[in-house]
Amino acid sequence: MAGIRKKIACAILGMATLAPACSVKEDRLECPVYVTVLTDQFVIRGMNEGKVSFSSAHLIDREDISFLTFLRNGYTQACPREYARAAVFSGAENYTIVEDAMQVLPGQQAGLLWAYGETFSANSDAYVIDAEPHKQYCLVQFLFDESPTAPADYAWRFRIKAACSGLNIYTLEPLEGEYSCSVGPNAVGLWYGVIPRQKANELLLEVYLPDSDDELTGRTDYVIDLGRKFEEMGYDWTAEDLRDMTVSVGFTSADISIRVQEWEGDDSYKNVEI
Numbered sequence: 001m002a003g004i005r006k007k008i009a010c011a012i013l014g015m016a017t018l019a020p021a022c023s024v025k026e027d028r029l030e031c032p033v034y035v036t037v038l039t040d041q042f043v044i045r046g047m048n049e050g051k052v053s054f055s056s057a058h059l060i061d062r063e064d065i066s067f068l069t070f071l072r073n074g075y076t077q078a079c080p081r082e083y084a085r086a087a088v089f090s091g092a093e094n095y096t097i098v099e100d101a102m103q104v105l106p107g108q109q110a111g112l113l114w115a116y117g118e119t120f121s122a123n124s125d126a127y128v129i130d131a132e133p134h135k136q137y138c139l140v141q142f143l144f145d146e147s148p149t150a151p152a153d154y155a156w157r158f159r160i161k162a163a164c165s166g167l168n169i170y171t172l173e174p175l176e177g178e179y180s181c182s183v184g185p186n187a188v189g190l191w192y193g194v195i196p197r198q199k200a201n202e203l204l205l206e207v208y209l210p211d212s213d214d215e216l217t218g219r220t221d222y223v224i225d226l227g228r229k230f231e232e233m234g235y236d237w238t239a240e241d242l243r244d245m246t247v248s249v250g251f252t253s254a255d256i257s258i259r260v261q262e263w264e265g266d267d268s269y270k271n272v273e274i
Contacts, residue, residue, distance in 0.1 A: 032078040033122040037086055037129045039067040039075065045133050047114060050090030053169055055100070056080045062097070074128070081122055085170040088131040089115035095166070101175055103166035109181040110165075110196040113137055117170040135241040136167060142183065142191035143248045149189040157210050158183040160193045160226070163202035174199050174237070184210075193247075198237045201227035205247070 037052060048068055054060040054077045061077055067090075079086075094108040104110045114133035142158065144150045165177035174197045183193040195203065207222035226247075235243065 031081060031125070033081045033084070033125060033127050034076055035079045035084065035086060035120075035122070035127045035129065036074040036076045037088060037131050038072075039065075039070055039088055039131055040072065041130065041132045042067045042088065042090055042114065043071060045114065047090040047133065050088060051092060052077075053087045053089075053097075054079055054084060055170070056084045059099070060084070079122075079127075083119075083121055085117065085119045086129055086131075087115065087117040087169040088133070089113060089169060090133065091137075097169065100168050100170060101166055102169050103175065103177055104179055104196060107180070109183075110137055110179070110194045112139070112194065113196070115167075115169065115172055117168075117172050119170060134172070136172065136197045138195040138235075138242045139244040140183075140193040140195060141244070141246045142193070143246055144191075145250055146248065148191075150185065150191065155209055156207050156221070158191075158193065159206040159208060159220075160195060161204040161206065162195055162198055163200070164198045165196060167197055172197070197242060200237065201231045201235060203227035203230060 035054065039050070039052075042050060049064070049066050051062060051064055052075050053062040056079065060079060065075060077086075089102075091112040091114055092102065094105050094111045095102045095113070096105055097103075113136040115136050116131040116133055118129055118131075120127060120129075140160070141148070144154065159180060159182050162179040163176060164174040165179035166175040167173060168175060176199070179196065181193060183191055185191055203226040205224040205226040206220050207224070208220040230245070233245070235245070
């Protein structure tokens with residue numbers, strides 16, 4: 001009798017070793033990969049908060065996080081082993097996100113967006129992403145006869161129009177959509193505009209006199225082909241990190257001229273209040 005019980009026990013043990021499990025190499029796709037996203041590079045760039053997003057065929061997780069909380073250890077999320085995507089971004093205050101698409105809110109100026117996205121297929125139990133932020137906007141500084149501030153009696157305002165107003169958060173490819181933002185003096189009298197990543201130099205600059213009761217609307221006096229001027233400068237919208245530019249405004253009582261030149265900016269843009 002004891003011998004029969006021993007044989008049954010051995011058979012059960014043998015069947016257990018053949019059952020599918022995460023430890024069996026052939027069945028790895030049934031098990032998740034634990035993806036750790038390191039956000040230290042965002043902190044080094046001066047960004048303390050942002051979002052992380054994970055998806056495969058559908059959204060897995062999207063969360064606002066403090067990068068400082070995950071400094072050195074990273075943010076870990078279970079993802080499908082065969083195909084998944086991860087994204088990290090900061091500066092998305094004026095954006096709305098639907099599925100994979102991030103779009104500037106209508107009538108708002110694009111935020112100072114830094115982002116990293118990756119698509120991957122992992123063959124191990126753990127996968128580490130060192131997320132390096134890349135600059136997804138062109139900051140345009142307006143100068144008035146080489147001065148960063150306009151004369152006290154300067155009445156005009158500017159409106160930047162573009163053909164793309166968003167991007168895919170995982171591939172960082174620009175998405176078509178009407179973009180329009182008004183530019184006037186900020187709290188310290190400086191004039192800045194922001195252009196999100198574009199597919200091409202389809203840019204217009206409108207110069208308008210604002211209505212007495214609304215700074216954002218008014219009579220358009222000039223329309224300038226800003227895209228042509230960017231093209232003449234050889235502006236590259238496919239660069240990993242977009243360059244900043246300067247628009248130099250020369251004006252008289254009768255006319256306005258615009259000259260675009262590359263701006264070799266520094267890290268001071270982080271503290272600019274737009």
